[in-house]
Every structure is written in C-alpha cells, then in structure tokens.
Amino acid sequence: MSANDKLVIAGRSFTSRLMVGTGKYADFPQMVQAIELSGAEIVTVAVRRVNISDRSKESLLDHLDTKKYTLLPNTAGCYTADDAVRTCRLAREAGLSDFVKLEVLGDEKTLFPDNEELLKAATILVKEGFTVLPYTTDDPIVCKKLEDIGCAAVMPLGAPIGSGLGIRNPYNIRIILDTVKVPVIVDAGVGTASDAAIAMELGCDGVLMNTGIAGARDPLAMAEAMNLAVRAGRLAYRAGRIPKKLYATASSPVEGMIE
C-alpha cells in the first residue's frame, strides 16, 4: 500500500514523508545515524559564513552523502525578505538544486513567521525559478496566497519552533488541507511521536522536524520513533478511521448468545 504512496514536490517524488534538520546534534556521527534511522530523504541545512581564520573544523558535507539526501537549505535567522532572498541565492550557488525552505522570522522570542515579508520573498524567489517551500503560520489565507504565488508546498507550523507543543490547532491544519492543492508539510512544534502521527492522520503530506529528534535524551531512538510515527499516521489516514461516537457499538455478534 505504501509502496506507491509517494510524496511529490515540484515533480520530484520521495518515499519518506519525514524531513529532518541537521542542527543541534552532539556531533556529526550522531547526526548521520539519526538521519539514517529517521528514513528521511530530505534534510534541511543552514547557510552560514565560512570561518576564514580557522579551517580546522569539519564540514557538514564531509558527512552528508549528497547523492543519498536532498539538501533543503533554509533561511533560518532571516528577519527580512531581502536577507532571505540573498540567502537563497547563495544557497543555490553553494548547492546543486533550487529547493529552498523559506523562513522569514518575526521576532526572536516566538520565531513566528513574518508573513508580510514571507510573501514578498516568496514572490521574488518564485520569479527567479526557485522551488520554494515556505514556513508559515497555520493560517489558511496565507497558505492560499503562498500557493497562488507559486510555492511548491506550504509548511504551516504546528507550534513554535523547538517548543515541542505539538499540533496546537488541528482545525486550522484541516482547513489548510481543504484550501490548498500543493503538499502541506507541518514544520515546527513536533515534540514526540504522537504529534507526528496526529499531523499525518489529519492528512498532511509530510512533517519536518529537528529539535524533536536532536533534543531528545536519545536522539537515535527518537529518530526511529518519528520514522514509525509518520508512516503509521499516514497509513491510518489512508485506511480511514472510524467515526467518533458517544456510545458503544458491540464488535461481537449479538445473535447466538447462550441462554
């Protein structure tokens, strides 16, 4: 059943519906193992200045097999459309693809997206031929605007980045799923396996997380848990859950009871 259930973003298909970040791990080997166990095929990376004076540190790309994983550069830390656009242009030049995870943040305390700047940046980037995956609030109107601009997916937050609060507004996520045709990927807020499963059971096309795995006491075990949760949630969604009812319905036949 799941063999032909691919996630398709801008014409590229992926078997795994879990995307993971590469930040906050204790070291590179732990990161590599966690990504492997998560089953993810798309991994997010950040774009930062090279340290010119100290070249002793290992590079991320020494550890990540770019033939195996699709790198999704993000614009984390950008607070204006201009900075985000500049970062995306650099990312395209540094990498091999035009996939970008666009985030334009509003403030440091909440790390909520600044949707006005986000829409501005998305418009420019789509025109420049980028495949834009925007991190946004769980606002169906903004998601629709992002789709209309030409974004390849929308990535509403479940809760603030790194908060682990889970899917705080499942009803909005459902409305977003009804509103847009592009893939809906819940990004941020996932704290544990059930959060990821809930996102998938709602009908989301994928889940993106970093802290939920990297910040767990045992990141490797959590990576595997998230792998299973996303697959379980997706299967349950496709299987079609039973309706919720207030009263019981017997599952054993009532005929043929002994008297």
Add this chain to the structure above:
Amino acid sequence: MEIIVNGESKTITPMSVTAFLESVGIDPTRVAVELNLDILPKGEYKETTLREGDRLEIVHFVGGGGRP
C-alpha cells in the same frame, strides 16, 4: 591592498578569487561567493581579480533546522 572577507579586513596581493580561496584552504565546490553583494558564479572565480576595497561573502552549509 585590503579587502573585506566575511566582515573582516584582510591584506592580500592582487589575485583571482580562485587563488584567494586556495590561499585560505577553501574548496570552491563547497561554497558560494558573493562579491560586492552580487552572487559570483563558480565559473567566474578564475577570471575575477580582487580589487582594493572589494567585499567578499563566503558561505557554506552548516547543520540547521528550525533555528540556528
């Protein structure tokens, strides 16, 4: 002459971008370079000579997800 690299001033002799990257031990295939706020395509590193006061940004991919 002086140029600004990632916000810090550096004294160099006139050279190409390729030569500069080599001099600081950077693999050109792993980075992106901005020269005076414009992306410098990799194919132009060799023929681009750095001039006095040029501002270079050299970036690469690092671990990251939701926040740096």
